[in-house]
Amino acid sequence: MMAPVSDASLHGVQRRLAALLPAERWLSSPATLELASLGAQDAPRLIAAPVLEGGVLRERRVTGDAPPRFAAFLDGTQTSKVIAHADGVPIVYGTVASVIRQRVDRRMRTWEAARVRHALYAPLALLSQRWRDALSAIDVPVVDTLARRQVESPHPFALQDAAIHAVQEAREAAERELAELWCARGDDQPDGVGELLVDGAITGSERVATASCIVGVVKTHRTLYAEGEALRCVLRLERGVRSSVFRITSPKRTPVASWYLRLRDASARDPLWGLVRIEVAEQPGASAKRIGERADDVSRWVLAEALPLALPDGRWDKMLYGIRDCEEFLRAIQ
């Protein structure tokens, strides 16, 4: 589905619910939870990661230039808005979208079709029967935010956070769907479909996390995979310098090889300015040298995307222009 049909829009959903629940009050112009910083955020943390390239994590200068290599960029967006409170329980209207923008002759165009999905997010167990009946009566998917998550209390903010997490999972699913399609398409074609740069981690899908054509670029650093001297090394990285490759593992996610890379000169700026973390599929059995060469190649490709700047986006120090293009596209079609 390219764009929301009118009935699935926020106001369309509100109107239909209002017809079923005429006594309720409806928020006329709700704020986006993500923009209002009311969404849930992980606590900052440091995690030591095993180094795959040499014994200790250290700085490695990426020399030489490479032509732009990425054939396409993938990103997703999400918006969550509270449309009503049912006895203090927030009913959240969420929209998730994802798109792959393919680069042809240096211009971006949409690959396949973008994914755009709308749904209502609510803790069904905390709602009255009247509300549950109303939600099930309208032709919009309803996601139970407590189906896979427990909350400490029915605090409205806690319930909101649960909703945002559910929306986030939907967004990741939409991204994952497109990324897996890209991989499958690559399998079908003898020459592949080229490298896909994914915004964020690629560990959510084994198919994606093990594909050689996928490169993930992580801009947020709530979790830093270094401690002690390794951390200081990461924070000291200069422009065009990467860290040693390390391994990221997680119980629910697929292990990948990762390293930090400084895209821009961070002099007189915060230590995370211009710093990205790159994820690629592990190369089982590969030597440290081979792993390093692969990291250098990918780093050159990423550095080649430093222009044009993703301005006016505030995250332009870390954001690549192809990713910004995805976001702008999704903003335009929603």
Next chain:
Amino acid sequence: MTAPPPPIPPAPPAPPAPLLGRVVATERKPNTPHEFHFWTSLDSPIGIGTIVRVDGETPVAGQLVRVYGVVVEGFSYTDLQSPIHDVLGHDGTPGGASVAATQRAEIRLYTAHVLRQIPEEPLQPVPMGSVALASDEDVAVALRMDSYLQPGSRTGIPVGIYRAGAMEAPIYLDADFLLGPEAAHLNITGVSGLATKTSAVEWLLASIFTHFPPQKGSVAAICFNVKGPDLLFLDQPGQIEDSDLAMYEKLGVKAAPFERVRYFAPYTAKGFAINTLRSNEQLAHNVTPLTWGLNEVMQFAEVLLNKDDIDAKADAFIDFLQERVIGREFHEAPLSTPHRVRSFGELETFFRDLLRGLEDRGGESWRTHHIATIRKVRNRLSNISTRCAGLVTDEGTVSDLPFGSFQDRTVYVVDVASLEEDAQDLIFARVVSKLREHLERRDLGVSHVVVFVDELNKYAPADGPDTYVRKMLLDISERGRYLGLVSFSAQQFRSQVHRRVVGNSGTALYGRMDMDELATPGYAVLSVATKTKLATLEKGQLMVRHPHFAQPIFVRFPRPAVMRGRDGVERFPQAEDIGLEVAVMRALRQLDPAVSLDWVKRTIAGHEESEVIRARNVTMQTRPERVQPFFEAQFRRVVPAEASSPPRPAPVPIRSLPSDDPYGF
């Protein structure tokens, strides 16, 4: 009987026009019933002046809305908020742009003015919809040409070709709005040399002569050649290119010079040769002298005598002369003899006699006219033949345009380029007045006359004195269309021409324009982009405004198939300065090729120059079958008259001597 216009070759069926863009509207930039915005891909062939078609997607009153518009403005921008961002992105190095892996998202956004909406009621803001290049048929509908291109009632006059992408569509003017009676007149403006004003008029006349509907009557053109040789070789073929030929074919006009052209020019001040750059003997067959006598001039004395010259008293005396003296037998004291004044020469004799009589009587006035007024009028009128030497003759010989026998599809060129301003004004005023008189009486010979006059800012300036010529131009522009008297005028600066003259021109053409001129208020309705396009138009391109067109349209027209002026003067060099004998021989040879120089020398030997010139003029005007005897007869009538006059009587002594005078001898 004029042949019906040749059919325009039917255009091959066009494939469906591909979609080029989509209509967009925002709160800050909404669409209106007269203006809309749309975006296109970066490589679309859209440009300023392109005609587009919008297909609405929501029916109104059961009908999908279709809107036609012409692009008047274009915008291009990227997702950058500030130019400094791009500078930062390239570290201040412009060359860095070439290494950017991805080109920024970029938009081509256009603004178009609505030409037509279908259905026309209710008139609503332009809806969202797809945008496509207008096809031939779309262009006809958009410009409302469909109303006058119907078989059987077709009144379209091709003015040029509209081009967009690979599409070429003929653009037609409506003859009813170009030559009357609904509207009329055409004005063309643009800078000298680049605006192709003269070329455009030459092309349009060819188009009119080809396509003017027979049921509308006949049409001829009078062109005043006011400078250089521009209009002097309209009957000679010119060089045109294949692209021009293709346009001629598409527009259904024969790529050939005008078949019937007649040239008129006064003599030089000496009176020997015709005062025109088209004086080469090879081209003399259709060049006719233009000479007027007293009768022709007096009616337009106001043209030559301005208010500073002539006060109310002098004006009254001139009226008296016109009503009572000129052209009639007049005798009254203190005149010594009856006078019949038919020429400037006879007028001068009349004045001499009158003033001598008044002086002899010691009178200071005659018929309430003071002697000073009489002297002043004599001075001013006598001066006319000097100021307009070559045009106005003392002896009253008249050689004029063929008023009453104008021919259909004929161009009459009056070459006034070498004349003084007064003489130019006189010619213009009289020719146009005569045209008007004959058209009112329906006896001109044709039912429509196009009068082409260049340098309109000189003849009808916005500022300055209210001259006779300007009043005449105003009269044509305001009332000429009812008579079939149509002005095609041109000037460099439209803003400097009287507003009512250009304002009454139903059709306006604009060639390349000067930016200073475009900055004047008269062009405020044009967008900045349209002005920019006007300032950079190539030769052969015009912007057209026509009553049927809701917005100006850009067209191309073919190079006229006539010899350019500067080519003409090279190919047909001007005749050398010649003596009287040669001048007479060349003139008479047009009537009789057997005339030899020796014969001319023998015939005119012993005669005054003025006599010879008069004899030649009378012969040329009469165009007798037997030229040589007729020419000789002119002298026999004069010379023998002197020879046969009775011998003068012997002087009579004042007083007879007395027979008895002793001192007499």
